[in-house]
Amino acid sequence: MQNENYLIEKIKKGDHRAFKKLFDDYAPKLYRFLFQFSGQRDEVEDWVQGAFVNAYQNIASFRGESGFSTWLFRIGINLMKKSKRRNNFFDNISETTEIGDHCENPAEDFEWEDKMKKYFSGIPELNKAVFILSIFEEYSHNEISVILGISPENSRIILFRTKKILRSKIESEINNEQY
Numbered sequence: 001m002q003n004e005n006y007l008i009e010k011i012k013k014g015d016h017r018a019f020k021k022l023f024d025d026y027a028p029k030l031y032r033f034l035f036q037f038s039g040q041r042d043e044v045e046d047w048v049q050g051a052f053v054n055a056y057q058n059i060a061s062f063r064g065e066s067g068f069s070t071w072l073f074r075i076g077i078n079l080m081k082k083s084k085r086r087n088n089f090f091d092n093i094s095e096t097t098e099i100g101d102h103c104e105n106p107a108e109d110f111e112w113e114d115k116m117k118k119y120f121s122g123i124p125e126l127n128k129a130v131f132i133l134s135i136f137e138e139y140s141h142n143e144i145s146v147i148l149g150i151s152p153e154n155s156r157i158i159l160f161r162t163k164k165i166l167r168s169k170i171e172s173e174i175n176n177e178q179y
Contacts, residue, residue, distance in 0.1 A: 004068050011059050019059075023052055026069050029137060030076050036132055037080060037125065047083065051076035066146050070139070073147045077129075119169045126150075127162040134159050 010018035027048055035044045054075050055062075062071060120128055129148060133139045134155070141152040141159075148155070 005064060008059065008062060008064070008068060011056075019056055022068060026072055027052065029069065030072060033073065033132060033137060034076055034080055036128065037084075043083070047076055047079045050079045054079070066143065070143045070146050073133075073139075074149075077147060119166055123162065123165060127158050127165070130155055130158040131162045131166075 004022070007018040007022055011022070030051060031044060031048050034047050035041075038044050038047075051072055055068075055072055062068070123131075126148065130144055130150075133144045133147060134141070139147065141155040144150070144155040145152045150158075
């Protein structure tokens with residue numbers, strides 16, 4: 001975090017290499033997260049690049065009340081929501097916020113196996129987002145609340161319910177395989 005704050009101060013003073021460092025650190029994580037909601041590489045790359053362009057253009061307004069990645073994920077989610085709005089995507093998430101080269105195919109390290117995709121079918125997008133941010137990206141419920149615009153308590157409840165749904169689907173599949 002201290003290194004992150006140092007880089008942000010350098011970016012605010014016009015250091016493009018510092019921004020490239022933040023891009024290299026966070027683009028793969030943001031790509032992996034957003035990829036779970038589209039699966040179309042070009043669309044996800046546009047969201048990631050848009051999030052970084054937006055962050056770069058608005059870095060002076062970054063107050064540091066949360067981590068840069070939390071702020072960046074919020075920007076990325078808002079870009080995705082705008083892109084998907086006509087499909088009524090992420091209706092349950094409130095909207096508050098809105099450089100470099102493309103990611104070197106980071107999704108290959110994180111693509112869901114076919115079974116996991118099947119388990120997630122039918123699960124609301126908000127539940128899926130909370131689960132991925134908590135379990136795979138290891139964000140705290142406070143950070144998730146900032147990213148998704150929900151309360152930390154709601155994040156905990158959604159995670160609990162999502163785990164319960166997934167557990168039920170997995171147990172059902174195991175029981176069906178036994179017979």
